[in-house]
Amino acid sequence: MNKRNLFVIITLCSLIFSCGSNADTKKKYFSIKTDDNKTKFQLGETVKASIVNNKKIEIDSVTFFLGTIKLKSASNNTLEEKIDTEKLGKHLLKAIVYYDGKEEDVYKKLTFLNNVSPKLYKYKIIAEYPHDQNAFTQGLEFNGDTLYESTGKNGLSSLRKVNYKTGDVIAKTAIDKKYFAEGITIVKDKIIQLTWQSKEGFIYNLNTLEKTGNFSYNKSKEGWGLCNDGKHIYKSDGTEKIWILDPDTLTEKSYIEVTTHKKIKSKFNELEWIEGKIYANTWQKDGIAVINPKNGGLEAVIDLSGLREKVTQHSDLDVLNGIAYKKDTKQLFVTGKNWDKLFEIEIIK
Structure with a gap:
């Protein structure tokens, strides 16, 4: 290497280090x-x-x-x-x-x-109903006596009306195979449905299941679960955040972060609004979290262990996912992905 090339290299290195050292020249005094x-x-x-x-x-x-x-x-x-x-x-x-x-x-x-540890609740099975074993349940919600269900997986995703007592599918809308459908919630005469990683959701007519519009996620990267309190829509995305959406524009306006008395929690999946609280499946866990929607405090956990063993065991059987509450009769129902049963349960506090 000649002296001229060596001089050029040294000069360039000096400039690089000089630029790096000046990246944050403002000294902090406090x-x-x-x-x-x-x-x-x-x-x-x-x-x-x-x-x-x-x-x-x-x-x-x-x-x-x-x-x-x-x-x-x-x-x-x-x-x-x-x-x-x-x-x-x-x-x-x-x-x-x-x-x-x-x-x-x-x-x-x-x-x-939070300043208190979550309470631990158990359950009692009140009744069992048939459920489509091929339904990869992502969202579950009642409107009157009709159960609405969103199923996932690319090529198998759908939106359904279901007779919960017989398990019969009354009506069904298939979702384009490029989408992996997720949670749903019903707002007035509309069904709002999420997709997983497409950063896009859909709007349907409640009665006909006809798609009437779509919307984009503006802050969250994924769509997991949905519920609403009549004024706001709550959306989980797999992180510690539960987003609060504007019911008209469906944009994410703010969020709560779910915490216990020790740490921040995440991986909340299907959501349901029940008597002023958010009930949430926790992905890969046999339980439901009861969340305070005002501050994000995780107030209780419903231990549903043993429920999965009560359905037909098969190769496609997957995790607990699906919470539906009949407000008029105060009945609580749960199921899972590719479960052949829908359970009505009572929470034992």
């Missing part, structure tokens, strides 16, 4: 410290935070935010905020430090958890 460096807080606890100022710079004032919500600062530019009405899950605490005519933004990641 940071946020919580008491005992704590980052996880349960409902009822108080977040106590202060500004670390190692350079002893004279601070004019500090403004704290939790997400976009401005918090009231305590004395000496510190923060004391009780966790009570906040949603559970991950939060970003932000402080804007004002000094010498300048300002600096600093952040700290926090996690808010």
Whole structure:
């Protein structure tokens, strides 16, 4: 290698390292410290935070935010905020430090958890009904005495009206084989249906099952389960988030994160709205989670172990998935993917 080429290489390396070192030239003078460096807080606890100022710079004032919500600062530019009405899950605490005519933004990641452990419920079988063994159940919901069901898998996906007492399929709409259908919910005279990874959902006429429209996911990457409370639609996507959708536009406006008293949980599948709570199948688990829709607290788990053994065992048999509640009679029904039975159960608290 001649000297000229060596000089060019050295010069290029210097430029690369120089650019890398200048990627973040703004030096941070401050940071946020919580008491005992704590980052996880349960409902009822108080977040106590202060500004670390190692350079002893004279601070004019500090403004704290939790997400976009401005918090009231305590004395000496510190923060004391009780966790009570906040949603559970991950939060970003932000402080804007004002000094010498300048300002600096600093952040700290926090996690808010429930303050009680989930209750454990059991079940009792009230009745058993026939169910199509070939139905890979993804969504289940009653409208009056008629059971509506969404089935999945590419090439096998469908939307159905079912006589729950006989298991007979009254009407059926096949879904294009490029889609893997997921959960459904009924809003007035419409059925809303998700697809898994296509980032697209469908809208149907409740009576005819005719497709009348579609919609796109704007924030979540996948579609898993759906339910609604008459005002809002709730959507699971396999993560810890349950999205809250605008019922008119079906856009994802906000979300809750499901948490216990110890950690954030995920993999919630089929959803059902029951008496003010979200009931959710947990993928690959023989149970149903009972979730507080206001803050995401996981309040109870219904242990349904043993139920899968009561259906015909075959090679395509898959997990528990499917919750349907008859509001008029307060009956609760569950099934699974490729199960040949639909169970009416009673929850034993």
